[in-house]
Amino acid sequence: MQYDPNIPIWLQVMTRIKTDIVTGKSPPSGKLPGARDLALAYSINPNTAARVYQELEKEGLCETRRGLGTFVTADAGRVKALRDEMARKAAEDYLTRLSLLGFTREEALNKLQEDF
Amino acid sequence: MKNLLKYEFRKTLSVKLALLGLTAAAEIAFLAALFLNKENLLAISIFLLTMLALGGVMVAGLATILTLHRDMNTKQSYMLFMTPNSCYRILGAKVLENALSLLLCGGCFFALGTLDITLLFARAGSLKELWEAIGSMLRTINSELTLDVPNMLSFTIGLLASWFSAVTAACLADVISSALLNGKKGNGIIAFLIFLALSFLVSWLQQTLTSSVTSIQPRFLLQALIALVLSGGMYFATARIMETSLSV
Amino acid sequence: MLESIDLTKKYGTKTAVENVSLRLTPGHIYAMLGPNGSGKTTWMKMAAGLVKPTSGQILFDGTPVGIESRKKIAYMSTEPYFYTWMTVRDVGKYYGDFFEDYSPEQYGRLLAEMELTEDLKTSTLSSGMMAKLKIAVTLARDAHVYMLDEPFNGIDLLARDAIRGCILSRFSPDRILLLSSHLVEEMEAIADQAVFIKAGRLAETADLEDLRTREGVSMADRYRTIFGHEEATK
Numbered sequence: 001m002q003y004d005p006n007i008p009i010w011l012q013v014m015t016r017i018k019t020d021i022v023t024g025k026s027p028p029s030g031k032l033p034g035a036r037d038l039a040l041a042y043s044i045n046p047n048t049a050a051r052v053y054q055e056l057e058k059e060g061l062c063e064t065r066r067g068l069g070t071f072v073t074a075d076a077g078r079v080k081a082l083r084d085e086m087a088r089k090a091a092e093d094y095l096t097r098l099s100l101l102g103f104t105r106e107e108a109l110n111k112l113q114e115d116f
Numbered sequence: 117m118k119n120l121l122k123y124e125f126r127k128t129l130s131v132k133l134a135l136l137g138l139t140a141a142a143e144i145a146f147l148a149a150l151f152l153n154k155e156n157l158l159a160i161s162i163f164l165l166t167m168l169a170l171g172g173v174m175v176a177g178l179a180t181i182l183t184l185h186r187d188m189n190t191k192q193s194y195m196l197f198m199t200p201n202s203c204y205r206i207l208g209a210k211v212l213e214n215a216l217s218l219l220l221c222g223g224c225f226f227a228l229g230t231l232d233i234t235l236l237f238a239r240a241g242s243l244k245e246l247w248e249a250i251g252s253m254l255r256t257i258n259s260e261l262t263l264d265v266p267n268m269l270s271f272t273i274g275l276l277a278s279w280f281s282a283v284t285a286a287c288l289a290d291v292i293s294s295a296l297l298n299g300k301k302g303n304g305i306i307a308f309l310i311f312l313a314l315s316f317l318v319s320w321l322q323q324t325l326t327s328s329v330t331s332i333q334p335r336f337l338l339q340a341l342i343a344l345v346l347s348g349g350m351y352f353a354t355a356r357i358m359e360t361s362l363s364v
Numbered sequence: 365m366l367e368s369i370d371l372t373k374k375y376g377t378k379t380a381v382e383n384v385s386l387r388l389t390p391g392h393i394y395a396m397l398g399p400n401g402s403g404k405t406t407w408m409k410m411a412a413g414l415v416k417p418t419s420g421q422i423l424f425d426g427t428p429v430g431i432e433s434r435k436k437i438a439y440m441s442t443e444p445y446f447y448t449w450m451t452v453r454d455v456g457k458y459y460g461d462f463f464e465d466y467s468p469e470q471y472g473r474l475l476a477e478m479e480l481t482e483d484l485k486t487s488t489l490s491s492g493m494m495a496k497l498k499i500a501v502t503l504a505r506d507a508h509v510y511m512l513d514e515p516f517n518g519i520d521l522l523a524r525d526a527i528r529g530c531i532l533s534r535f536s537p538d539r540i541l542l543l544s545s546h547l548v549e550e551m552e553a554i555a556d557q558a559v560f561i562k563a564g565r566l567a568e569t570a571d572l573e574d575l576r577t578r579e580g581v582s583m584a585d586r587y588r589t590i591f592g593h594e595e596a597t598k
Contacts, residue, residue: 005582045556119461194445199462200434363415
């Protein structure tokens with residue numbers, strides 16, 4: 001995975017894992033790799049990998065069971081909410097970019113409908 | 117220590133193998149000449165063997181000095197100095213390697229020489245007479261100066277010990293140059309002068325301290341002992357300088 | 365903990381390292397950065413006990429580095445240093461003869477990872493293969509500290525991923541990893557701390573994720589800020 005060195009690496013990896021959770025690649029209750037394996041898989045610092053799980057836990061997206069490892073939340077509602085959150089974020093990004101090109105909100109939305 | 121010693125022998129192996137090969141070739145030539153009565157070849161092979169015996173011991177000492185120099189002044193120094201060994205051990209292995217090599221080399225050539233001379237006399241009786249003539253000539257200079265095995269052996273021991281002290285002196289000089297004078301102008305020359313001074317000191321002490329001993333054999337052996345004691349002192353001085361000041 | 369206090373090394377009139385006080389703690393991967401000749405290598409060599417400081421101290425777990433610390437600190441120099449008669453197998457044996465923490469199994473695994481075979485003679489290795497061999501044999505130790513000077517030098521782009529993996533696999537909360545490299549980008553994701561050395565002096569230490577979070581700045585950006593002027597005037 002290529003990283004943008006100006007953005008915290010943990011954030012970039014976290015986004016990637018969130019995508020996996022939303023798309024079902026990492027299903028609810030599924031086991032996630034340990035921090036060490038995550039570090040190796042993503043070629044990142046192990047402290048950064050630990051931070052990824054801390055942040056995911058904070059957001060209620062995964063939980064660490066002592067001695068067992070880290071698991072994706074079993075809460076389907078939370079996963080659904082994450083999906084909405086990420087969709088909303090993507091839509092906002094779209095709107096922000098077009099506003100930089102001089103599109104109003106309506107124009108941007110209309111353009112989306114016309115083109116796709 | 118065992119491992120350090122093993123690698124010191126490995127580092128000087130090629131020199132020793134070359135020496136062994138040359139000696140074997142010269143010895144074969146000697147034996148062939150002796151049994152086929154080829155006088156020219158005999159003369160050449162005797163000359164070669166004598167040179168090898170003298171040069172071989174020299175070369176064994178030089179190999180130790182060169183190895184030490186390389187182990188302090190090239191990147192290979194990391195190999196040695198990153199290991200968890202004190203400089204006393206590191207240098208100790210080198211000195212021990214040298215002592216053993218000199219003993220082995222000297223011992224082998226002494227045995228070979230004795231064997232060859234015996235063979236030579238058995239084949240050519242006239243040579244034995246010549247040898248005895250030289251012996252009686254020497255005796256007129258000093259009544260103890262006989263060409264017998266114990267005398268030759270103590271002479272050889274004296275020679276080896278002196279050469280060993282020269283090697284340790286060279287090690288000390290080289291370490292002073294590498295550790296204390298590193299990067300300074302003319303450090304090579306200074307090192308050489310230190311070596312000369314040390315060698316002079318050793319032989320001066322050898323002469324002075326044994327001047328009252330008139331008998332030849334005890335004198336040789338006492339000189340050997342002095343050389344060994346001084347070598348020990350130089351070893352400790354060298355290792356100490358390495359331990360405190362050597363950067364590789 | 366590996367710590368230098370007012371550490372200075374002078375070579376004649378030239379000062380290679382000047383009053384560097386630096387503390388490296390376990391559980392981190394440090395990137396030591398600075399242009400050529402800035403003193404990184406000299407600092408590492410002093411920590412490895414190969415170079416004696418002119419003044420100041422370098423301590424490992426509170427004791428000056430020396431014979432005991434060499435048992436626990438695995439150092440890899442930039443330059444090749446193996447004896448010329450050695451094969452890849454001999455190099456492993458040498459480490460086995462001198463380091464109690466050396467693991468032949470690990471060496472075997474790392475060699476496979478680096479696509480090296482034991483029969484190769486070190487004198488015939490390309491610079492890239494030599495670089496890999498140095499890393500393999502150094503990481504084959506179960507050391508408390510790994511100091512790798514320029515581990516990516518001479519290594520092609522594809523193999524660098526493998527090297528990064530090998531280095532990361534040696535991480536543990538009780539180990540210190542210290543890497544130096546000109547290839548700053550190679551270390552962005554694997555290091556968590558940066559140590560910038562400028563003209564023999566410690567210019568700055570930084571937590572990299574902190575730097576990114578608070579200032580939106582990468583390690584390479586910071587490098588440019590610190591050394592940019594110097595590079596421009598060269």
